[in-house]
Amino acid sequence: MRLELRHLHTVCQIAEAGSLGGAARLLGVSQPALSAQLRRIEGVTGGDLFVRGRHGVEPTALGHFVLAKARRVLHEMDALGAEARAIAGHxxxxxxxxxxxxxxxxxxxxxxxxxxxxxxxxxxxxxxxxxxxxxxxxxxxxxxxxxxxxxxxxxxxxxxxxxxxxxxxxxxxxxxxxxxxxxxxxxxxxxxxxxxxxxxxxxxxxxxxxxxxxxxxxxxxxxxxxxxxxxxxxxxxxxxxxxxxxxxxxxxxxxxxxxxxxxxxxxxxxxxxxxxxxxxxxxxxxxxxxxxxxxxxxxxxxxxxxxxxxxxxxxxxxx
Missing domain, CATH: 3.40.190.290 (D-Maltodextrin-Binding Protein; domain 2)
Incomplete structure (x- = not known):
């Protein structure tokens, strides 16, 4: 498996929701499915991206690094699509x-x-x-x-x-x-x-x-x-x-x-x-x-x- 944009989006949603349950609701998937997907993502990144805390999940040091990169990539991809459409016209x-x-x-x-x-x-x-x-x-x-x-x-x-x-x-x-x-x-x-x-x-x-x-x-x-x-x-x-x-x-x-x-x-x-x-x-x-x-x-x-x-x-x- 290799990282795709949807995986970056998943990581960002987990961080923004602060819990796997909340992120699962935002993404429209079940919590077990999201947990399984997170494990696959962590298998690619080489370590845990989140740890469970008293109030949900929190990013690890690796998680903060991946989140910063993911947010930048997603922003650039969204901007690329919108700007290209504007230039192309019809x-x-x-x-x-x-x-x-x-x-x-x-x-x-x-x-x-x-x-x-x-x-x-x-x-x-x-x-x-x-x-x-x-x-x-x-x-x-x-x-x-x-x-x-x-x-x-x-x-x-x-x-x-x-x-x-x-x-x-x-x-x-x-x-x-x-x-x-x-x-x-x-x-x-x-x-x-x-x-x-x-x-x-x-x-x-x-x-x-x-x-x-x-x-x-x-x-x-x-x-x-x-x-x-x-x-x-x-x-x-x-x-x-x-x-x-x-x-x-x-x-x-x-x-x-x-x-x-x-x-x-x-x-x-x-x-x-x-x-x-x-x-x-x-x-x-x-x-x-x-x-x-x-x-x-x-x-x-x-x-x-x-x-x-x-x-x-x-x-x-x-x-």
Missing amino acids: SPLRLGCIMLVLLDGLLARTDLDLYGREITVDLEDSVTALVRMLGAGRYDVIVYGEVNEHEVPLPSGVSGRTLVPREPFCIRMSDRHPLAGQAGVDLADLADDPWMTLVEDDDGGPEALVEACEKAGFTPLLRYRITDRMMQYDLIAAGRAVSLCQPTAPAVPGTVMRPLVGEPVVGRIRLAWNRAAVSGLQAELFYRAAAGAYVANVDNNPFHRAWWDAHPEVHPVFG
């Missing part, structure tokens, strides 16, 4: 996105020209970083997901809209898996399988998976965390892991997708945009394009088409 609409399966269809739709405005796209693996960069003016629009009850707080000057309020996550497994022939899979029957964990570590997904498995009577063996989708698919096809995935995900040779009985993990897809950079009309056009891209993927899996048709209350609403 510039492309900048889309930031978590690696959602609707992205390919979204970009392919002709109504994304937004009256001649070009689109640039960056992929992120952190919802926290995505939202922070939207608030700082480095993105104009973002597409992201939230899992179960997790909600990502949006900064001032930003509007958000839910595209799909609920979709049940399903399971991807090898087509040679003993359960591959079943119409639906009970999570408890996967207790002995190694898992490919979700790439995003701050959208509520990892916590939702662990919580659902514990309710099913086991603790999941989280063996792999890989960002390369093709490598993920190869490992699953080889029978070395199973993974949660969105129900609109495409078919992959050597794997099958099956719904989970009882819908133990559900997600939702949201859009957010910077009102200073995106007009109401442009936001509506973008919403329609994203909705069309999602609906076009519903038929990727027959079980999701059946579920979708039975739940009209989750269909996109056009205003």
